[in-house]
Amino acid sequence: MVKKFNLSVPDELARDIDSRREHLGSLSAIFQEAVAVRINRIKEFEERLKGDENMEATIERLKREKLEAQTDYYEKGREEGLRWAKAASYTDLEYAGKFDPVNTRGFYDPTIPLHDDRLGHYFIDMLEADPLTNPEADEDELNEFAKKWVQGWADAVKDFCREVLPKL
Secondary structure (H helix, E strand, C coil): CCCCCCCCCCHHHHHHHHHCHHHHCCHHHHHHHHHHHHHHHHHHHHHHHHHCCCHHHHHHHHHHHHHHHHHHHHHHHHHHHHHHHHHCCHHHHHHHHCCCCECCCCCECCCHHHHCCCCHHHHHHHHHCCCCCCHHHCCCCCCHHHHHHHHHHHHHHHHHHHHHHHHC
């Protein structure tokens, strides 16, 4: 049985293929050979990982480090949220105290912080400053570190509002 795939190539490569077509031979054979080589490299790497007795220990260490980093980003967000709240105007503080990166159905919506009319530019500026939170790769999605930072920020601002606003 043969499975067919459609491939796309950039215009420049298409022109090169067309101009050298008689010297290339079967494009299917070239594709099959290139993909087979790539797949074999992947399989060899996977086999080397399986044979490494220390791999489980490495994975466990990396899991711990990831959790610590995420916790650090939550705390970084809290610190920045408190700093921001102390400097905010009353109307911005009142607005931010109600800010919630959760949609109406109760699910975290990663687009809310970046597209919020009042806070979006602030969040973008703050998150772009750190390579681990930078949303540049996908402007509508926050990675785990950025989500933790935003949640820490929002929690700190809400805590500040609960403490300060009733006294005004």
